[in-house]
Amino acid sequence: MASLPPIDVPTGATGKGAFDSSAEEARSVLFETLLRLGDDSLILGQRLGEWCGHAPSVEVDLSLANMGLDLIGQATHFLNAAGAAEGRGRDGDALAFHRDVLDFRNCWLVEQPNGDFAQTMARQLLFSTWQQLLFERLTASTDETIAAVAAKAVKEVTYHAELASEWVIRLGDGTEESRRRMQDGLDWMWRFVPELFEMDAVATEAAARGIGADVVAFRADYDARIAAVLAEATLAAPKDQRPILGGRRGHHGEHLGHLLAVMQFLPRTYPDATW
Amino acid sequence: MLDPEIPIVSIVDLGIVRDVSADRVLLTPTYTGCPATLVIETMVRAALDEAGFGDVAIETTLSPPWTTDWITESGKAKLKAYGIAPPTPAGTHAVECPQCGSTATEEISRFGSTPCKAQWRCRDCLEPFDLFKCH
Numbered sequence: 001m002a003s004l005p006p007i008d009v010p011t012g013a014t015g016k017g018a019f020d021s022s023a024e025e026a027r028s029v030l031f032e033t034l035l036r037l038g039d040d041s042l043i044l045g046q047r048l049g050e051w052c053g054h055a056p057s058v059e060v061d062l063s064l065a066n067m068g069l070d071l072i073g074q075a076t077h078f079l080n081a082a083g084a085a086e087g088r089g090r091d092g093d094a095l096a097f098h099r100d101v102l103d104f105r106n107c108w109l110v111e112q113p114n115g116d117f118a119q120t121m122a123r124q125l126l127f128s129t130w131q132q133l134l135f136e137r138l139t140a141s142t143d144e145t146i147a148a149v150a151a152k153a154v155k156e157v158t159y160h161a162e163l164a165s166e167w168v169i170r171l172g173d174g175t176e177e178s179r180r181r182m183q184d185g186l187d188w189m190w191r192f193v194p195e196l197f198e199m200d201a202v203a204t205e206a207a208a209r210g211i212g213a214d215v216v217a218f219r220a221d222y223d224a225r226i227a228a229v230l231a232e233a234t235l236a237a238p239k240d241q242r243p244i245l246g247g248r249r250g251h252h253g254e255h256l257g258h259l260l261a262v263m264q265f266l267p268r269t270y271p272d273a274t275w
Numbered sequence: 276m277l278d279p280e281i282p283i284v285s286i287v288d289l290g291i292v293r294d295v296s297a298d299r300v301l302l303t304p305t306y307t308g309c310p311a312t313l314v315i316e317t318m319v320r321a322a323l324d325e326a327g328f329g330d331v332a333i334e335t336t337l338s339p340p341w342t343t344d345w346i347t348e349s350g351k352a353k354l355k356a357y358g359i360a361p362p363t364p365a366g367t368h369a370v371e372c373p374q375c376g377s378t379a380t381e382e383i384s385r386f387g388s389t390p391c392k393a394q395w396r397c398r399d400c401l402e403p404f405d406l407f408k409c410h
Contacts, residue, residue: 045308059384059394066386073308077337144338152340153307155410156390163385 026209030143031085032105033206035095036248037146038078039106042096043256044127045071046263047114056117063163064120070156074149081145097267101257102250109192111247111256118171118178119185124164126189129225130196132157133218142210165229172233179235186230187238194243197222202248276322279314280389283357286315290345299332303341305410306390343410354407360395362409372397373404382406 048068055061079092090098109127114120135157138150171182197219199207206212230237244253266273278284278291286292286302294301300319304312316333323331343362346354351361360373369378377399384394392405 059386062388062394063384063386066390069308069310069390070306071308073304073306077307148336148338148340149307152337155340156307159385159408166385 027085027087029202029205029209030211031082032202033143033212034078034082034085034146035105036107036202038075038082038092038095039104040110040127040131041071041078042075043104043106043259044110044123045069045075046259047110047112047123048120050114051120060117067124067160067163070153070160074153077145077149093267097264101252101260104250104252104256104260105248106252106256107192107195107247108244108253109189109196111252111259112189112192113255115185115188116181117167118181119188121164121167121171122182122185122189124160125168125229126193126226127196128157128161128164130215130222132161133222134213134215137213137218140210141212146211168229168235169233172230172235182233183235186235190238191241191244195245195247198245198248200248276318279311279318281354281357281359284346284350284353286319288347288350288353290341290343290347290350291315293336298330299334302333302335303337304335305341307337309390311389341410343407346407358404359392360404360406362407364409370395370406372400372402374402375400 045068048064048071051064052061052068055064075096076092079095083090083092083095109123112119112123114123132154135150135154138146139154141147141150168182168186171178173179174182197215199214199216203212203215207214227237246252276286278286278289281289289305291302291305292300293303300323302312302316302319312335316335319333323329323333346362354361355373358373360370363370370380371378372380372395375397377397379398380395381398382393383396383403386392387394387405391408391410393408394403395406396403
């Protein structure tokens with residue numbers, strides 16, 4: 001007679017009546033870190049996808065869609081790994097399509113609406129420059145998946161940052177109207193930059209464990225790169241405003257819910273739909 | 276087996292097939308979000324089945340990341356003959372028009388029909404063409 005399978009013991013249980021919580025904590029830090037990385041890429045990828053068929057020219061349309069594709073590729077890898085780290089049977093699709101707004105861990109910058117093309121390029125410059133510096137460091141992550149995705153994606157993200165820089169310069173140092181729009185776009189996005197450099201308990205723990213990076217360490221480099229682009233674009237850096245924080249803890253603006261309504265509608269209405 | 280999006284070069288020429296052994300085929304995607312990745316996997320599976328290798332596993336790796344340096348010389352020649360300028364080696368910037376061979380060329384757009392290509396134009400023969408980006 002076949003014996004029954006053993007009953008699952010919770011992670012961290014020693015089986016001797018004691019409970020070692022460190023394994024559970026390590027897993028949760030990895031899960032949170034992967035969610036933050038994956039959600040940033042997913043939400044910005046979805047935003048860029050909204051431009052499809054609406055961009056000022058077919059060349060720009062292709063650029064925005066291709067950058068969105070790169071980002072959704074990153075999100076797929078990060079969120080699949082998050083699901084595996086969580087160990088509850090959720091994959092990347094389940095995490096992308098079946099979480100509600102409070103469970104998203106992306107930063108505020110990526111959920112900001114596209115606005116006009118200049119506003120979209122302001123967001124792209126501020127985000128891609130940060131993501132490039134972050135991924136350069138994450139290539140040394142002790143987590144194999146994070147290191148591999150970062151090494152692969154950093155080449156793509158470098159290209160995104162270059163593309164955004166060129167447009168910010170062209171529009172800023174362009175006509176009176178393009179300059180005004182570029183400045184407006186920067187003014188909109190500027191207050192969401194400080195959040196990118198926030199080291200909360202999860203980020204600090206992830207950096208200490210070697211899976212994440214210390215973002216504060218490249219703040220000066222980031223500021224110098226942005227300042228150089230703005231100088232060439234003859235644009236003024238906006239005045240520092242009261243920063244908006246909290247995306248990493250699930251506190252989001254009104255825009256994210258609307259984005260999710262569009263993104264999640266089909267898989268939620270027709271579960272397991274395939275084509 | 277030919278690439279589904281550039282159907283004149285094989286996936287070996289493109290450097291997508293990293294390793295083949297008796298029990299495993301190892302693939303790597305070109306770009307992180309390349310939509311052809313799944314199609315390629317399906318095609319490899321069909322080709323293996325047809326050749327009677329039903330038990331061979333197909334694995335995907337991200338590391339080391341794919342680079343255009345892995346495109347073979349024959350692959351580059353085929354791209355050029357097809358009208359796609361092959362990637363320029365690192366450090367050089369002269370992009371040669373695949374139609375007339377002129378290097379008087381300019382970028383129209385940083386992205387083309389797929390993530391791996393950019394749109395260029397020849398100032399001599401005036402033809403637009405795709406450039407396989409150095410990556």
